[in-house]
Amino acid sequence: MSNSSSKFRKLMRNLHNKIGFLIVGLVVLYSLSGIVQTYRDTDLLKHSINHEQTLSPNLNVTQLGAALRLRNLKVSKTENNILFFKEGTYDASSGVAKYVTKEWYSWVNAVTELHKSNSNSIVHYFTVTFSILLLFMCISAFWMFKPGTRLFSTGVWITVGGIIASILLLIVN
Numbered sequence: 001m002s003n004s005s006s007k008f009r010k011l012m013r014n015l016h017n018k019i020g021f022l023i024v025g026l027v028v029l030y031s032l033s034g035i036v037q038t039y040r041d042t043d044l045l046k047h048s049i050n051h052e053q054t055l056s057p058n059l060n061v062t063q064l065g066a067a068l069r070l071r072n073l074k075v076s077k078t079e080n081n082i083l084f085f086k087e088g089t090y091d092a093s094s095g096v097a098k099y100v101t102k103e104w105y106s107w108v109n110a111v112t113e114l115h116k117s118n119s120n121s122i123v124h125y126f127t128v129t130f131s132i133l134l135l136f137m138c139i140s141a142f143w144m145f146k147p148g149t150r151l152f153s154t155g156v157w158i159t160v161g162g163i164i165a166s167i168l169l170l171i172v173n
Helices: 003-038 061-068 106-116 123-143 150-172
Strands: 046-054 075-079 082-085 088-091 096-104
Touching (some): 003 106, 096 106, 123 150
Antiparallel strands (some): 075 082
């Protein structure tokens, strides 16, 4: 092995080590927010908020759902001009809607916003940097072991397995 190759391998190992410790905290934060995002259709870490809103009278179900920002609003029954739905009621004659929503606590919402950043948000610089660091960790891992060794070969096969698993997940989904 040449001296320059050895120095490069040592540099990659050193960078991998230092950057790895840096991103541990980031991975913890993103993994926890990812778990919360996975269960966003449940009441995990959510609290109830009561709303009372006066809308235009005699809205149909589609208009009511849009006005209240409730997706898939379904009226379960109508009684005396009052529409009953899972989240609450709407008096079609007066336009008064009383309903309850479940929302994340503010500290949970702040963490989950990291997963939803877009290029217009200042947070996107953070998420792109984090993604680049993760990509570097993936690539630099190949300099952790000498090519031709059993550990290196095993790592390559595990990487191929991960790529195949990712492709299968995309196909199944």
